Structure formats: C-alpha cells, structure tokens
Amino acid sequence: MPALLDTAPCPSPRWLPEGHSQTIFAALFARHHHASFVRERVDTPDGDFIDLDWTAPGLVPAAAAASGARLPDPLPQPTDNALVLFHGLEGSSRSPYAQAMTQYFRSRGWTVVVPHFRGCSGEPNRLPRAYHSGDSKEIGFMLDTVRRRLPDARWHAVGVSLGGNALLKHLGEAGAAARWLTAAAGISAPVDLMAGGTTLGTGFVNRQVYTQMFLRTLKTKTLQKSQMFPGTIDILRVANARDLYEFDDAYTAPVHGFAGAADYWTRASSKPVLVDIAVPTLVLNARNDPFLPGRYLPGTHEASNQVLLHQPAQGGHVGFSSGRFPGNLNWLPQRIATYFRTGA
Secondary structure (H helix, E strand, O other): OOOEEEOOOOOOOOOOOOHHHHHHHHHHOOEOOOOOOEEEEEEOOOOOEEEEEEEEOOEOHHHHHHOOOOOOOOOOOOOOEEEEEEOOOOOOOOOHHHHHHHHHHHOOOOEEEEEOOOOOOOOOOOOOOOOOOOOHHHHHHHHHHHHHHOOOOEEEEEEEOHHHHHHHHHHHHHHHHHOOOOEEEEEOOOOOHHHHHHHHOOOHHHHHHHHHHHHHHHHHHHHHHHHHOOOOOOHHHHHHOOOHHHHHHHHHHHHOOOOOHHHHHHHOOOHHHHHHOOOOEEEEOOOOOOOOOHHHOOOHHHOOOOEEEEOOOOOOOOOOOEOOOOOEOOHHHHHHHHHHHHOO
16 A cells, blocks of 8 residues: 555745745744753764753753763653654754754653764764764664663654654664654655755755855864864865765765765665655655755655655745744644644
C-alpha cells in the first residue's frame, strides 16, 4: 500500500503571502515561548562528543547549576512520553522552531531532549569531521543514547530540515529495528538533496540570503578546524565557496567520505528509503518551500504505508506562522502533536 497524502492547509496569514516571507518571518520575528535546558555531554565512539539539551517537568536548570550537577541521574521520569528533536543546518536548541516545540511538549508533561550535531552547541568538536545531511549513523547513536537514559518512556522523534532528512534516512535504513519509537516526524526535510541544493544555488534570495547566511557560520567553523588540523582541509577552496555545492565539494563531502558534492547529495538523500520506513511517520513539507519546491516532493508511491505525506500549499521552509500580526509558531507543534496522538 502507498503512503497517505494530506493537503490540508496551514493557516498562513494573508500578510505573509509566499514562501520567502513565510520562511524569513518565522525565523526572525514570529512570537514563540522560550525554553531553558540542562546540558549533558556524551562522548562518541570515535573520540568526539555531542551535547544534549534536556528539559522536563521537575528538571530545573538553575537548581542543577547550583548543585554543580549538569544533569540529574536518574532523570525525572516523564508521565508517559518523551521527544527527541533534531535541529536543522547550523541550528541548535536556541532555534525558534526548537524553542516553540520544546515548550509546547514540555508544558504537557513530556521530557524533551535536543541533541546537537557536532559543532552546533557553541563549542568546536574534537575531530576534523562535523555533521552532514545524511548522517544516519549519528542519528542512530543519538537515539540509542537518549533511549538508555529513559528506557521506559514512549519515545517520539522529530527532525527539522537537515535533521529531518537525516532522521528519515535513519528510519528507512533501520526499518523494523526502529519500531521502538512510537512515532516520528520530518519537518521541511530536503529529502532530495540534489534538487534542494540546486534550488538554493538559484535565484537572488536563495543565493544572497539563505546561502550566505549558512556559509557565514559554516566557513567560520571550518577555518577554526583548519587551524586545529593543519593540512587536512582545503581552506582556500572553502573560503572561495560561493554556494553550498562549492562548500560541500571542498569540505563536507571529502571529510565525511564522499567523492564530491554530487556524490554526497545523491547518497545522503532520504527520498530513496522512504519506502522502507516501518515507524508511523509524518513527513511535512510546504509545497512553496523555497529550499525544496513542491515538484520535488515525494508522491504516495515513493513512501511506505507507515508514512503520512502532509503537503500544504503554504508554509515556507520551517515557517508555518499563524495568527494575527506579528504571528506565532503555535501551529507546527500542534500539528505534530495531533499526528502523534491520532496518526492523522
């Protein structure tokens, strides 16, 4: 059986008429609640580390800091549910979408944890490698880590943008082995990285706003790595990269074992493995997403019957603002919660 398709609209405000305005406004101006976290550092098998930001009823960051403990052991037990949230490219637990989702679920008694991809928690990681869109092995390590901390919780997983593609790729590759998860969601995931990367390299706003925003921090971090690991990174090519293809070709692909950007974008895409997902999974993409327009989104025969493809006409890239001016980010966590509760 094919996947189900939902085209119900996101109630986008009239004053945000298209994908760019919906994307930029949600990232910079829309109102959202703020969440605070307690941080746990976990060593990885290859000698690096990841930082996980936790919040839960009864887990108070100020009290943890005063006691000198970074994270209580054991964690306060959730009522029933726990959520692991994977952020997007150059995101973190401070990203507006992460803050909005965290506060929504925590206020309903959930434990929420935001694992940071390497180099995204405010401190450089220890190795030349960083993170990438298809890092399903890293997703698996993060999921195993949080599951060990709360083995009796009903775990749910959400991935946003890059984190959504990596999560969906992991779910497809893991198949039935991922069924310990109650449900999952990929939000604005660039499931076709070749199409998404090419789109971001085309057009004034894509090249001069989104691409330059990403390159600014990516280049800074990579320059720091070149100083830590002399001779391992072609820093001249990185510094001269004009778009994400050139950056990925110079750094992301070679340092993570790919032949080049084209090989990386092809092999790291989650779209080919959506048919193998065995966990109930919401794949939410607005059809006017400026990072991955609707013509590249998966059809019902390109995903398993465990997948619900929700493709509203409006919403932008991780936008989904709603309400009166200046808007809010309440619709997205509510949509995810509805799916987790009902499967629809």
